[in-house]
Amino acid sequence: MTTEREKMRTGKWYDCLDPELEALRSAARRAVHQHNTLPPWGRGAVAPLLHRLLGQVGEGVFLEAPFHCAYGFNISLGDNVYLNAGCAILDSGSVTIGTRSMLGPNVQIYCAQHHKDAARRAAGEEIAYPVQIGEDVWIGGGAIIMPGTTIGDAAIIGAGSVVTRDVAAGVTVVGNPARLISG
Structure with a gap:
């Protein structure tokens, strides 16, 4: 039998209220809590529990506190990635x-993406879409990156933008929804 975690991982509709998924989110909350409450000199760039939880952490990564993630293990961070304070990654997908x-x-x-049918949404049905952010990308404060989007290398996302579709490499987008202004 296919588990809800396996359905989530393979891009199928799954029950986000599943006990196994709740246990995984609980482990992430513990790791995030440690990261957010340790003093900077005791936490380092990424607190130990969170570092072990994340799928991949490159050299020179720095996550400011507070930080939040849903699962953690679906997150891969390349070398020298920087996340400023208040970043939240709801990583049901990669x-x-x-x-x-x-x-x-x-x-x-x-x-x-929660189900559009109200009864199915209330029952916890959702589907996960991956988000891919290329190298040398700058995402301004308060931006929102929606499910299933890809942001190309060296792109710039203006502060407060809502990215609802793919962004090409080397361009700048701003607004809600984000639209091309240069590139």
Whole structure:
């Protein structure tokens, strides 16, 4: 029998209220709590529990506190990635952030799409779409990256933008929804 975790991982509709998934989110909350409450001199760049939880952490990664993630193990961070204070990654799908990319304060990355049918949504049905952020990307403070989007290398996302579709490499987008202004 296919588990809800396996359905989530393979891009199928799954029950986010499943006990196994809740236990995994609980483990992530513990790791995030440690990261957010340790003093900077005791936490380092990424607190120990969170570092072990994350799928991949490159050299020179730095996560400011507070930070939040849903599961953690779906997040891959390239070398020298910087996440400013207040970043939240709801990683029901895979989230890849490329080398030297920087996220401003309060950037939010979402992978889950809840069901449009109210009864199915109330029952916890959702589907996860991956988010891919290339290398050397700059995402301004308060930007929101929606499920299933890809941001190309060296792109710039303006502060407060809502990215609802893919962004090409080397361009700048701003607004809600984000639209091309240069590139």
